[in-house]
Amino acid sequence: MKFTDLHIALETFKKGNPLIVVDALSRENEGDIIFPADCSTPEKVNFCATKGRGLICIAIDIATAERLDLKPLRTNQQDQFHTAFYDPIDAAAKHGITTGISAHERSATAKIVTDTNATPNDFIKPGHLFPVVAKERGLLEREGHTEASIDLCKMTGHYPAAIICEMMQEDGTMMRREELLDFAQKHAMPIISIQQILDHRILTENHVEHISQAQLPTKFGDFTIHAFKNNFSNIEHVALFKNSNSSKKPIVRIHSECITGDVMSSLRCDCRDQLEKSMKRIQENGNGLLIYVKGHEGRGIGISNKIAAYALQEDGLNTFEANEKLGFPRDNRNYQDAIWILKYFDIVDFDLITNNSDKLNTVLKNGLSANITQVNSQVTGYNERYLKDKINITKHQIILEQ
């Protein structure tokens, strides 16, 4: 059994039902039961107490802690994961709370936390429910269960507070990956990793910021050059923009950086040829955008690995086998930053210069409208096998020019 598809898990969470969320093997290597606090019931809390067996906490955001005047517990800074425990609470007696520990009472306390009209007077401190406060940017800042909980709430429209409980086996030891997967199967619960939530956020949220722009006269025409930065990966991209004739449908090239081809005129690939032809086409059309995507060397494996892959190709492997031999996927690129850059320029319907259907599919999946337009690829004595492997193995639609 493997992890649940994230979208299925999000549907479950949206309905208020619990998930199992596991962190990295290299971190705590634990699983927590997590469900939104605004959908808390005594049964769900009791499930945590009897099946989860860990400490039952309520993950909250900093705004909730401030509204309820909760303060961080004193720390001696020895916790390597810096879990942010705050004053434990019970709902006040006026809410019918007696000892605060029963599943009914802890569930009631959790629900009152999510009531935006609740004030510090609605709680007594210390109590039996343990608030843990998430970092403001969630998993982008800290890869803990606390942040995962608040991210899940935000992604599914719940109040940013969730019950979380670590999972222990009957014998008192912690459940590890295999036991967690078995538990999930036995109780028909979705099980996901923190990495899945983080990956989803990185892909779906716009971290690409426009930084600067200037005029750029080139051999092929005059463009405006724009610099962008992905504030999460710190990768900087550039884009050449032209719209001297805005009545024309824009032409777009999403060009993967290739220092050997683009800068050094390598004959091993057709990158420079494609780059120059794209610039000429955009110039002629008078409307278009060339996005130069950094971080895409060697289909996303980096320049050092690309050169290692070249060495393997000298020993007879093809370009895809070489990437795989080095332990990478055939193609490790993602085009999400390019999509945000297209959206920045408000280019939503265009002709895309490519021979790679993956690029077209990414564009279409993101709600943009594009048709493929091709430029011929110049065959040299050195790139013929590379181009033919692309045609035969990954079904690139390349028009070869002898």
Ligand SMILES: [Zn+2]
């Ligand atoms: Zn290249």
